[in-house]
Amino acid sequence: MSAQRRDEGLVILGAGLAGLSAAYHAGPGARIFEAEARAGGACVTDREGPYSFDRAGHLLHLRTREVQRLIQKLLPGRFQVLARDARVHLMDTEVRYPFQANTFGLLPEVKGECVRRYLEAAVSEKKQPRNFREWTQAAFGKSISRFFFEPYNHKLWTISPSKLSLEWMKSYVPQPDCSRVIRGAFADIPEGGGYNAKFWYPQTGGIGILGQALSASISRLRLNARAVSVAPRRRTVDILGLGRIAWQRLISTLPLPVLVAILEQPPRRILEAAKQLHANSVIVVNLGVIRSRPNKTHWLYFPEAEYSFYRVGFPSNYGRMAPRGRSVLSAEVAVKAGTGWEGRKKLAGRVRRDLIKAGLLEKKDIIEKEYLQYLPYAYVIYDKNHSAARKLILDYLTSQGITSIGRWGGWEYSAMEDAILAGKQAVIRK
Numbered sequence: 001m002s003a004q005r006r007d008e009g010l011v012i013l014g015a016g017l018a019g020l021s022a023a024y025h026a027g028p029g030a031r032i033f034e035a036e037a038r039a040g041g042a043c044v045t046d047r048e049g050p051y052s053f054d055r056a057g058h059l060l061h062l063r064t065r066e067v068q069r070l071i072q073k074l075l076p077g078r079f080q081v082l083a084r085d086a087r088v089h090l091m092d093t094e095v096r097y098p099f100q101a102n103t104f105g106l107l108p109e110v111k112g113e114c115v116r117r118y119l120e121a122a123v124s125e126k127k128q129p130r131n132f133r134e135w136t137q138a139a140f141g142k143s144i145s146r147f148f149f150e151p152y153n154h155k156l157w158t159i160s161p162s163k164l165s166l167e168w169m170k171s172y173v174p175q176p177d178c179s180r181v182i183r184g185a186f187a188d189i190p191e192g193g194g195y196n197a198k199f200w201y202p203q204t205g206g207i208g209i210l211g212q213a214l215s216a217s218i219s220r221l222r223l224n225a226r227a228v229s230v231a232p233r234r235r236t237v238d239i240l241g242l243g244r245i246a247w248q249r250l251i252s253t254l255p256l257p258v259l260v261a262i263l264e265q266p267p268r269r270i271l272e273a274a275k276q277l278h279a280n281s282v283i284v285v286n287l288g289v290i291r292s293r294p295n296k297t298h299w300l301y302f303p304e305a306e307y308s309f310y311r312v313g314f315p316s317n318y319g320r321m322a323p324r325g326r327s328v329l330s331a332e333v334a335v336k337a338g339t340g341w342e343g344r345k346k347l348a349g350r351v352r353r354d355l356i357k358a359g360l361l362e363k364k365d366i367i368e369k370e371y372l373q374y375l376p377y378a379y380v381i382y383d384k385n386h387s388a389a390r391k392l393i394l395d396y397l398t399s400q401g402i403t404s405i406g407r408w409g410g411w412e413y414s415a416m417e418d419a420i421l422a423g424k425q426a427v428i429r430k
């Protein structure tokens with residue numbers, strides 16, 4: 001990967017990883033405009049006193065040599081590769097993730113039921129599952145589905161798993177074979193598989209150093225430069241404070257509904273399709289605590305409804321995010337799109353109580369810092385309208401000379417590596 005090209009006439013909106021990667025690979029001609037005062041988008045690290053907080057757990061699960069090489073080139077020696085230690089907190093105990101392959105630690109009658117229903121599903125006649133709930137029941141049996149997949153996914157996506165389609169889950173839900181499921185019920189087996197079995201993470205500085213390194217290697221980046229209107233016919237974009245900018249080709253990484261909202265005179269069918277795009281929001285309640293290692297894992301999943309969060313991360317267990325003797329706990333709470341921020345004080349109080357209930361904090365612990373983050377667009381919801389609405393809008397944009405990419409620009413469940421690859425592909429494939 002190299003930044004040798006010169007791409008005049010190319011304008012990029014948004015300097016998250018997708019936009020930064022597009023600018024990097026396009027070369028010095030490309031201009032990139034970012035609304036915020038810093039680059040990185042969702043891949044930033046906030047520094048608060050002695051603590052560092054990513055915007056929710058951000059770990060690099062790298063599949064491609066291409067992106068591994070790029071990161072080594074940009075940040076030589078700064079990343080370590082770690083084997084995931086993630087668990088599921090259920091019935092007052094912790095079992096290894098992925099749950100379907102690790103029911104070992106559960107009460108004998110519970111894991112017995114999980115295995116029995118798993119085998120029942122394995123030998124039963126296969127019907128085409130119509131939604132994610134039916135799929136988990138068919139793939140793992142009704143008990144594994146009921147104890148983990150249904151409550152966890154309901155909490156994460158904020159809608160019933162019976163309303164979720166199957167398009168997103170292939171790369172994200174590990175599907176261990178039958179022998180692994182059975183062995184995992186009778187023995188504690190550390191290696192659990194899945195897309196995130198290993199991850200890359202900086203030894204120091206938090207995940208934000210990646211966005212920073214990319215932005216430092218591109219030349220025509222304007223910060224505090226919000227796009228407020230895009231005119232495909234005129235081929236211009238209006239940037240707040242900078243005026244009208246002409247483009248021959250536009251790459252947008254703005255959330256798709258935001259881009260549609262600032263398009264000049266889009267067809268009615270595009271406006272209607274944009275109404276069918278749904279995402280949730282996430283509030284991260286970060287705590288800086290005077291205590292070392294409140295939990296030995298990297299993160300815990302919480303399927304049970306009695307806990308407000310779906311996941312709690314321990315970033316100071318995988319990066320230097322707090323000084324010695326202190327720790328960072330990051331509790332992620334999913335809410336319906338655009339909601340929840342007004343009630344954040346109450347929510348933070350509930351999160352603290354839930355952390356005590358889960359044994360991750362004690363009443364006497366000194367919380368030195370409480371730092372809340374709001375991610376307005378978090379997980380794109382794969383409901384029955386997602387695929388058609390997304391395609392209609394993306395095809396229309398392509399016909400207008402606009403390529404919309406990234407997790408929210410492409411309106412998909414994707415990760416940092418995908419954003420980097422999408423940025424490169426967008427400038428290579430013309």
Ligand SMILES: Cc1cc2nc3c(=O)[nH]c(=O)nc-3n(C[C@H](O)[C@H](O)[C@H](O)COP(=O)(O)OP(=O)(O)OC[C@H]3O[C@@H](n4cnc5c(N)ncnc54)[C@H](O)[C@@H]3O)c2cc1C
Nearest residue numbers: 014016017018035041042056058059226227406407415416
């Ligand atoms: C809760 C959560 C956890 C995640 N965990 C992981 C993980 O563990 N591993 C992983 O690989 N990925 C993870 N991700 C995904 C990862 O954050 C994204 O894939 C990646 O950061 C997307 O980059 P992007 O450039 O597409 O979008 P963004 O980072 O959102 O970039 C878009 C940019 O556009 C800017 N912008 C918006 N509007 C305008 C405007 N009008 N004008 C100009 N600029 C504008 C924004 O400020 C932003 O900088 C997670 C995401 C979430 C929400």
